Amino acid sequence: xxxxxxxxxxxxxxxxxxxxxxxxxxxxxxxxxxxxxxxxxxxxxxxxxxxxxxxxxxxxxxxxxxxxxxxxxxxxxxxxxxxxxxxxxxxxxxxxxxxxxxxxxxxxxxxxxxxxxxxxxxxxxxxxxxxxxxxxxxxxxxxxxxxxxxxxxxxxxxxxxxxxxxxxxxxxxxxxxxxxxxxxxxxxxxxxxxxxxxxxxxxxxxxxxxxxxxxxxxxxxxxxxxxxxxxxxxxxxxxxxxxxxxxxxxxxxxxxxxxxxxxxxxxxxxxxxxxxxxxxxxxxxxxxxxxxxxxxxxxxxxxxxxxxxxxxxxxxxxxxxxxxxxxxxxxxxxxxxxxxxxxxxxxxxxxxxxxxxxxxxxxxxxxxxxxxxxxxxxxxxxxxxxxxxxxxxxxxxxxxxxxxxxxxxxxxxxxxxxxxxxxxxxxxxxxxxxxxxxxxxxxxxxxxxxxxxxxxxxxxxxxx
Numbered sequence: 001x002x003x004x005x006x007x008x009x010x011x012x013x014x015x016x017x018x019x020x021x022x023x024x025x026x027x028x029x030x031x032x033x034x035x036x037x038x039x040x041x042x043x044x045x046x047x048x049x050x051x052x053x054x055x056x057x058x059x060x061x062x063x064x065x066x067x068x069x070x071x072x073x074x075x076x077x078x079x080x081x082x083x084x085x086x087x088x089x090x091x092x093x094x095x096x097x098x099x100x101x102x103x104x105x106x107x108x109x110x111x112x113x114x115x116x117x118x119x120x121x122x123x124x125x126x127x128x129x130x131x132x133x134x135x136x137x138x139x140x141x142x143x144x145x146x147x148x149x150x151x152x153x154x155x156x157x158x159x160x161x162x163x164x165x166x167x168x169x170x171x172x173x174x175x176x177x178x179x180x181x182x183x184x185x186x187x188x189x190x191x192x193x194x195x196x197x198x199x200x201x202x203x204x205x206x207x208x209x210x211x212x213x214x215x216x217x218x219x220x221x222x223x224x225x226x227x228x229x230x231x232x233x234x235x236x237x238x239x240x241x242x243x244x245x246x247x248x249x250x251x252x253x254x255x256x257x258x259x260x261x262x263x264x265x266x267x268x269x270x271x272x273x274x275x276x277x278x279x280x281x282x283x284x285x286x287x288x289x290x291x292x293x294x295x296x297x298x299x300x301x302x303x304x305x306x307x308x309x310x311x312x313x314x315x316x317x318x319x320x321x322x323x324x325x326x327x328x329x330x331x332x333x334x335x336x337x338x339x340x341x342x343x344x345x346x347x348x349x350x351x352x353x354x355x356x357x358x359x360x361x362x363x364x365x366x367x368x369x370x371x372x373x374x375x376x377x378x379x380x381x382x383x384x385x386x387x388x389x390x391x392x393x394x395x396x397x398x399x400x401x402x403x404x405x406x407x408x409x410x411x412x413x414x415x416x417x418x419x420x421x422x423x424x425x426x427x428x429x430x431x432x433x434x435x436x437x438x439x440x441x442x443x444x445x446x447x448x449x450x451x452x453x454x455x456x457x458x459x460x461x462x463x464x
Contacts, residue, residue: 002134004028006106007127009119009432010318013097013106016050020105022057024130026137028107029061029093031129035122036111038090040068042083042156044075045095046188046254049218050105054095057140058107063151064135064142070156074216076188076255081114081348082165083158096188096254099226102219108254114346118319163195166352167203169342176363177206180355181245181261183236185225186217189255192352207359210243212236225252227259227267228338237265246362247369249355257338258351260358262369269384271296272376273354274334275303280357281332282307283364291325291333291341293317294414295427295440299380300334315415316429322347336385336440382442383454388461393430393437396464400428403460424453437461 004024006014012028014020033041041062045051059069072083077094084092091111097104109117109126117123135142141150184190193209200207212235213222226232227250240248240261248261260268278290278300286308292300293316304311314324318341321333325347333341340354341347362369390396397417405411410420416429416437424443431438439457443450 002131004127004131007119007123010116011106011108012123013100013104016103016105020054022053022140023137025054025057025107026061026135026140027130027133028126029058030065030133030135031126032091032093032109033062033065033067034129035126036091038067040070040087040089042070042072042080042087042089042092043095044072044077044080044083044092046076046097047074047186047216047218048095048097048102048105048253051095051218054105054107058093058095059153060140063153064145065151066149067151069151069153071153072156072158074188074191075159076192076351077108078256078345078348078350078352079159079162079192080108081110081346082162083156084110084112084114085346086158086161086165087156094254098254098256099224099228099252102224110348114348116319116322121319159192159195163192163199165345166196166350166356167199168344169353170356170360172203172205174360174363175205175207176366177208178247178359178363179208179210179243179245180359181210181212181236181240181243181248182214183212183227183239183248183250184214184216184255185227185251185253186213186215186220186222187225187251187253187255188216189251189351190214190216192255196352210239210245212239225250227252228257233259233261233267236261237267240265247355247359251351255351256349258355259338260355260369262373264370266370268369268373269336269382270338271336271382272299272373273338273358274336274340275299275376276358276361276372277332277334277340277354278304278309278311279307280361282309285331288331289328291321291328291330293321293335294412294416294418295336295385295429295438296380296382296442297418298425298442298444299376299382302379303376313414318349379445380442381445381447381450383440383450386439386454386458387431387436388439388458389435390437390461390464391435393435396437396461397428397430399464400457400461424449426453426457428457
């Protein structure tokens with residue numbers, strides 16, 4: 001048995017040549033097919049230079065197990081999600097390393113209905129099967145498999161249907177003239193944006209798109225598309241100001257996350273976008289249930305309740321959010337990490353639906369983005385996520401709880417520990433993958449209090 005080290009908690013990612021190559025991709029494909037026993041699988045790939053070769057290896061592995069392969073070509077992760085449920089196939093694989101360094105690649109796997117496959121729902125078994133078998137390949141295929149037992153291969157496109165689906169979340173009549181700055185980061189978003197732009201023209205939507213870093217380019221001449229990093233935001237921010245855009249949108253490499261900038265070029269923290277999207281959904285579906293994570297909550301809960309919805313808290317992470325949304329029949333789920341999930345999108349995350357909804361909300365409200373967000377930031381200022389390296393995360397969480405819990409109004413263990421006082425609260429949780437704890441602090445309308453308590457917590461944690 002040869003160890004395969006690219007399996008993570010939620011997907012497969014690894015350094016090319018050492019952790020992931022075409023041979024490993026082939027073995028994973030056969031293992032996936034042996035575990036799932038599908039008839040048809042959709043395949044897609046991002047813009048990275050190695051994605052096409054890895055996708056071909058996956059196709060060969062699947063076909064050698066008798067699986068029929070539908071190749072979507074260059075698509076974002078959510079297009080694989082869409083094609084899986086739209087075409088009614090048994091599963092899908094996207095070749096992507098999203099925002100990882102250029103010498104990485106990876107795979108995101110789903111089963112029927114685009115249900116996630118994570119460490120607790122199949123990845124461990126798939127890894128074991130992949131490690132248990134080594135194949136002697138000729139031209140990338142297993143010569144011991146008779147030709148008449150191999151699955152078929154077909155190139156298909158579901159982009160037109162995908163575009164129509166995402167447009168179904170907005171009402172074109174609500175739109176007033178908008179100028180939007182869009183930064184695909186030379187990733188996979190560019191072709192989907194072009195298809196949306198063509199649909200806007202057909203619908204006579206008064207939306208102008210200003211495109212930067214638009215052409216897909218696997219060498220990423222403007223850097224890896226990862227707008228969550230502060231140093232990667234200035235390109236979008238400056239372009240918003242230069243073009244006097246109403247909003248800026250930037251995507252990561254496989255565009256399952258979008259990041260928004262107001263008309264002043266200011267990056268808007270994902271926490272406040274969750275509240276805006278909750279409001280947008282509740283205007284369309286009064287009384288809907290909205291799922292959120294426990295890191296920062298007060299703003300989301302208030303916006304949900306003020307708009308007649310029901311806020312439901314669950315553990316952070318896509319598997320937990322999707323599962324709770326299914327349990328609750330929730331219309332929308334949002335994480336402050338810029339992952340946004342939609343019931344009618346098979347509970348999957350999308351990087352295109354969120355900005356369409358926020359753009360529509362700007363038109364309905366008749367206010368600039370900065371004004372909408374400033375109101376919420378003033379009501380609930382927050383620290384943003386602070387990552388702190390520690391040697392023993394569980395001991396640190398216990399020590400902090402022991403120090404702060406006696407005077408707290410509420411202590412919650414949904415995810416790490418959340419400790420709530422009258423005017424401020426914080427959440428502290430351990431990383432699943434590194435010796436880091438993540439701190440988030442917010443207050444009720446008191447920026448100075450939030451900053452003071454954040455600094456005190458960082459100091460206390462540093463002294464443990």
